[in-house]
Amino acid sequence: MTEQLSKKSGTLVNDLTASVVVFIVALPLCLGIALASEAPLFSGVLSGIIGGIVVGFLSRSHTSVSGPAAGLTAIVAAQIAVLGSFEAFLLAVMIAGAMQVAAGLARAGSIAMFVPNSVIKGLLTAIGIILILKQFPHVLGHDDDVEGEMSFTQPDQENTFTELLSVFQGQWHLGAASIGILSVAILVAWSRIKFLKNSPVPAPLIVVLVGLGLGQLFRGWGAGWLIGSTHLVQVPVAESLSEFSSFLTHPDFSAWSNPQIYIAAVTIAIVASLETVLNLEATDRLDPQQRQSPPSRELIAQGVGNMTTGLIGGIPMTSVIVRSSVNINSGGKTKLSAIIHGCLLLASVSLAPQVLNQIPLSCLAAILLVTGFKLASPELFRQMYKEGKYQFTPFLITVLAIVFTDLLVGILIGLGVSLSFILYSNVKRPLRRVVENHVGGEVLRIELSNQVSFLNRASLVQALDGIPQGGSVLIDARNSSYIDPDVLGLLHDFKNTSAPARGISVSLLGFRNRYFLEDEIQYIDYSTHELQERLTADQVLEMLIAGNERFRSGNTLTRHTIRQINATATAQHPLAVVVSCMDSRAPVEMIFDVGVGDVFVVRVAGNVISPEVLASIEYGCVIARAPLVLVMGHTNCGAVTATVDAICGLSFNDAGCSHLKYIVDEVSPSIDGLSHFNAEQASEEDKIAFVNQVSERNVQHSVDAILQRSPAISEQVRNGQAAVVGAMYDVNTGQLHCQDVNETAKA
Numbered sequence: 147m148t149e150q151l152s153k154k155s156g157t158l159v160n161d162l163t164a165s166v167v168v169f170i171v172a173l174p175l176c177l178g179i180a181l182a183s184e185a186p187l188f189s190g191v192l193s194g195i196i197g198g199i200v201v202g203f204l205s206r207s208h209t210s211v212s213g214p215a216a217g218l219t220a221i222v223a224a225q226i227a228v229l230g231s232f233e234a235f236l237l238a239v240m241i242a243g244a245m246q247v248a249a250g251l252a253r254a255g256s257i258a259m260f261v262p263n264s265v266i267k268g269l270l271t272a273i274g275i276i277l278i279l280k281q282f283p284h285v286l287g288h289d290d291d292v293e294g295e296m297s298f299t300q301p302d303q304e305n306t307f308t309e310l311l312s313v314f315q316g317q318w319h320l321g322a323a324s325i326g327i328l329s330v331a332i333l334v335a336w337s338r339i340k341f342l343k344n345s346p347v348p349a350p351l352i353v354v355l356v357g358l359g360l361g362q363l364f365r366g367w368g369a370g371w372l373i374g375s376t377h378l379v380q381v382p383v384a385e386s387l388s389e390f391s392s393f394l395t396h397p398d399f400s401a402w403s404n405p406q407i408y409i410a411a412v413t414i415a416i417v418a419s420l421e422t423v424l425n426l427e428a429t430d431r432l433d434p435q436q437r438q439s440p441p442s443r444e445l446i447a448q449g450v451g452n453m454t455t456g457l458i459g460g461i462p463m464t465s466v467i468v469r470s471s472v473n474i475n476s477g478g479k480t481k482l483s484a485i486i487h488g489c490l491l492l493a494s495v496s497l498a499p500q501v502l503n504q505i506p507l508s509c510l511a512a513i514l515l516v517t518g519f520k521l522a523s524p525e526l527f528r529q530m531y532k533e534g535k536y537q538f539t540p541f542l543i544t545v546l547a548i549v550f551t552d553l554l555v556g557i558l559i560g561l562g563v564s565l566s567f568i569l570y571s572n573v574k575r576p577l578r579r580v581v582e583n584h585v586g587g588e589v590l591r592i593e594l595s596n597q598v599s600f601l602n603r604a605s606l607v608q609a610l611d612g613i614p615q616g617g618s619v620l621i622d623a624r625n626s627s628y629i630d631p632d633v634l635g636l637l638h639d640f641k642n643t644s645a646p647a648r649g650i651s652v653s654l655l656g657f658r659n660r661y662f663l664e665d666e667i668q669y670i671d672y673s674t675h676e677l678q679e680r681l682t683a684d685q686v687l688e689m690l691i692a693g694n695e696r697f698r699s700g701n702t703l704t705r706h707t708i709r710q711i712n713a714t715a716t717a718q719h720p721l722a723v724v725v726s727c728m729d730s731r732a733p734v735e736m737i738f739d740v741g742v743g744d745v746f747v748v749r750v751a752g753n754v755i756s757p758e759v760l761a762s763i764e765y766g767c768v769i770a771r772a773p774l775v776l777v778m779g780h781t782n783c784g785a786v787t788a789t790v791d792a793i794c795g796l797s798f799n800d801a802g803c804s805h806l807k808y809i810v811d812e813v814s815p816s817i818d819g820l821s822h823f824n825a826e827q828a829s830e831e832d833k834i835a836f837v838n839q840v841s842e843r844n845v846q847h848s849v850d851a852i853l854q855r856s857p858a859i860s861e862q863v864r865n866g867q868a869a870v871v872g873a874m875y876d877v878n879t880g881q882l883h884c885q886d887v888n889e890t891a892k893a
Contacts, residue, residue: 157479159346164478165486167350167513168211171472172198172487173494173502174379174510178293179214182301183222185232185461188382188393190214191495192460196451198488201463202481204447207439210429211469211484212451214461216296217421217553218414222461225410232459233398234407239456240397241411246419246449255441258423262564264537265557267530268544270428272556273467274521275549277514279306283313284511285330287322289377293507297552306549321364321371326508328360329353333516348476350513357509373506381499395459414452414462417554421464422448424557429470472517540564569601577602579609582620582703583692589618589653591704598629603636610640616649618668622704624656634661655704667706673744678719678771683869686721686774687884693739694882702739714743721745722774723766725848727753731877732780746772752785752844753777754812755851768858773868775852775859778882779845780875782834786841789813790833816843838874845872849885 172194180190197212205212226235249255276296284293291300291309298306336342336349361378364371382393401407423441430439444465452462473483494502530541543563548556578593592609595602613619621637623629641663645652657663681689696702723746724734734740734747746766750759766772779786789810794817817840828836849872853860862868873884 158482160477160479161483162486163346163348163351164473164476165483165490167348167476168469168473168478168483168487169490169494170350170354170505171510171513172211172213172469173381173491174293174507175216175468176214176491177380179216179219180461181292182216182219183214183461184226185222185235186393186395186459187380188495189232189395189459189461191381191491192394192458193455193463195488195491196455196458196460197463197466198484198486198491200454200488201447201451202484202488204443204450205439205481205484206443206447207426207429207465208435208437208480209433209470209474209478209483210426210439210444210465210481211473211487212448212463212465213469215418215421215464215466215553216468218417218462218464220297220552221413221417225413228406229401229404229410231398231401233395234401234404235410236395236397236456236459237399237401238407238410238414239460239462240453241408242414242418242462243449243452243454243456245411245415246445246452248449249415249419250442250445250447250449253442254419255423255443255445257420258427258441261424261427261561262540262568264530264541265544265560265564266424266428266431267526268541268560269424269548269553269557270431270467270471271522271526271541272545272548273471273553274518274523275545276306277468277518278522279310279549281511281515281518283309283318285323285326285508285515286313287319287326287373287377287508288313288317289319289322289507290317293510298550319373319377321361321367321373322377322506322508324364324371325357325360325373325506326512329357329509329512330515332356333512337516350472350476353509353512354505357506358504361504361506375503377507379502379505379507379510381495381502383499383503393459397456418448418452418462418464419445420557421553425465425467425470428467429465429474432471432474434474468514468517471521472513475517475520536567540567577605577609580701583689584703587618589620591620591622593622594626594629596625596627598626598633600630600632602630603632606633606636610636610644613648613650618651618653619645620653620655620667620704622655623658623661623663626656629657629661634663637663655706665706667709673719673721675717675719678721678773681721681773683774683871687776687869687871690722690738690740690774690776691882691884694737694880696739697737698880703741705741707742710742718743718770720766720770720772722776723748723763723772724776724778725750725753725755725759725763726778727751727780727783727785729780729784729877731782732778732875734778737875737880737882746770752783752789752809752813753779753848754785754809754844755848755855756808756812760852760856763852764856764858767862767868771867775868775870776873776884777845777848777852777870778873778875779841779848781838781841781877783837783841785809786813786816786844787837790817790837790840793817813840813844813847816840816847842874845874848872 173191176190176194177187180187193214197214201212222235225238226232229235229238280291280296283289283291288309291304300309332353333349336352342349361373364373422444426439426441426444430437448464455461455463530538540560540563544556544560547559551559577595580591580593582589582591590613610619641652641654651668653668654663654666656665721744725748726732726734728749728751734745738745746762748759748762750756763775767775788806792810793814849870852870853863859868859870863870871885873882875882
């Protein structure tokens with residue numbers, strides 16, 4: 147209980163300090179965005195207050211902070227001009243808020259899940275670069291452009307780079323620049339010096355206090371140092387409560403019949419919702435605890451916030467990445483920091499606006515500048531570059547598009563580029579082609595992708611045209627959830643017309659019932675009597691080795707198991723008899739990638755040959771006429787290890803199993819002649835190597851035992867009708883090492 151209280155207390159302290167920093171940064175941004183939107187200054191502050199208190203209370207995001215959005219400035223200014231009055235615009239804001247609530251209830255926030263990761267990371271990086279470029283002039287006291295203005299082209303007809311150029315041409319203020327540069331130095335030192343970094347006092351608060359103190363100090367240093375009102379925060383000051391209430395504006399409800407109201411509302415709702423879900427997703431990426439915020443719930447919260455702000459005279463709001471990132475960097479843990487920041491905005495502008503108006507803009511710009519460097523980390527560029535061109539190119543274009551246009555246009559360009567890359571990738575690699583070597587011959591398997599659109603038609607035509615005359619093809623749709631009607635028409639035409647004319651055998655697998663393409667396997671994927679009669683021992687061995695390669699690479703054959711079961715229910719014609727150890731790490735059917743009815747398997751510990759085992763082998767080879775007998779031992783064999791322990795005098799625990807001696811007796815001849823092994827002095831590695839050597843000799847011993855003890859099999863081998871081959875399977879790598887068929891036959 148004490149630990150929980152301590153944790154909650156620590157969280158509260160973090161939220162309080164973070165809320166102070168966010169409040170300090172948010173105030174000039176609220177004013178600047180309102181000015182850039184050509185709306186009353188106080189409307190931006192109202193939006194920040196409602197975004198903090200109302201949205202903060204309703205939202206389920208732990209770290210997101212809402213307020214007036216820079217991405218909406220051009221839309222707000224344009225719609226105020228079209229509607230003719232700010233009051234009519236407020237009605238559009240209220241209606242837009244209601245639309246957002248409806249969108250949230252309809253779960254429209256899930257659209258954020260379809261935004262590529264490269265665009266989200268590009269958004270964060272672009273915001274960081276814009277903060278660096280836009281705040282650098284303010285740090286040096288060049289305040290011609292308003293705080294919070296984020297577009298490349300500025301209201302004063304300048305742009306981001308010409309504004310920077312004017313700073314280097316000498317348009318900066320000595321006093322403000324001194325405060326700004328010192329503020330940056332304090333923030334950097336605070337993040338790198340250990341005892342300052344661990345201090346409960348947030349660095350931005352120190353920066354603001356230093357800025358206030360130096361601003362007062364510079365008053366007596368002459369005109370070059372004096373920081374005038376253009377370089378300070380400018381909050382509207384009310385002399386009385388009635389004057390303060392006059393800052394509140396209410397919607398003109400009589401304009402409800404104006405169609406332009408609804409056009410404006412739809413525009414605001416769409417843009418604000420899109421910015422909100424994208425900024426929310428980006429904020430969650432920054433959260434150290436990686437908590438996920440429900441986007442649809444956020445749309446409801448934003449809608450209620452916009453309805454409220456429209457009712458009392460505020461401009462539209464969204465979730466804002468700049469405030470949110472400052473909140474996270476300042477240690478904010480829960481949504482309490484967003485709520486408190488809104489309360490601080492309300493208290494400050496109503497009770498102490500004169501104090502706020504003494505804060506230099508340069509120290510606030512320093513906070514945003516340092517935040518920008520954290521967002522636009524060079525490490526992020528390196529990380530995205532390593533992920534390849536399909537991630538890096540949309541990321542880079544998103545960054546450049548946002549920097550050189552504005553937030554909304556840049557995001558749309560980034561989404562368009564990402565979509566084009568997805569489409570290009572889909573067109574380039576819409577399907578996977580694999581040549582499979584089944585028992586009946588080669589089959590081209592065409593594996594369709596999850597979404598097969600009309601864009602894939604050309605690639606599919608090319609794949610089908612490449613099938614040779616008389617070939618076999620399997621069209622595998624098991625992973626496809628959607629196939630375009632154009633593609634379905636192509637497949638129907640190919641199966642019913644083109645393929646029969648070219649003698650191509652077409653097999654189908656995994657198509658949904660509504661496509662009217664039933665599962666049908668035309669090629670031979672199990673052993674038949676004709677196949678058994680046609681194949682020689684060396685050909686069968688090559689097939690088993692090829693199967694082992696597929697097993698090791700993970701490219702096993704596509705099998706229709708039910709069809710194989712039905713086809714082999716009345717008769718079997720296996721191609722090989724495999725005598726393997728019963729070890730669980732050596733599953734024969736998997737190791738050789740064979741299907742139902744392809745091989746006989748005799749499993750016995752140590753792959754030893756007893757009369758019962760030999761009878762099974764004779765049945766498979768002589769009576770069932772399998773042309774190959776493969777004796778497969780394996781590394782780290784438990785039966786061989788037990789024999790080595792017993793013969794070499796090491797501890798051997800038979801647990802009272804009186805029949806184990808028969809396996810030991812059968813394996814023990816393979817140890818004869820290996821006197822160099824010293825069981826007592828051998829290391830674990832040496833013992834394993836010795837056991838594997840004995841296992842190889844035991845395989846050869848079993849091969850010899852089959853040929854010596856079974857005249858029937860020996861006769862088959864002499865007549866060239868069968869072969870007995872030894873092999874070792876490596877349980878560490880999955881690889882099989884086989885003897886040569888001809889060498890065994892001669893032996």
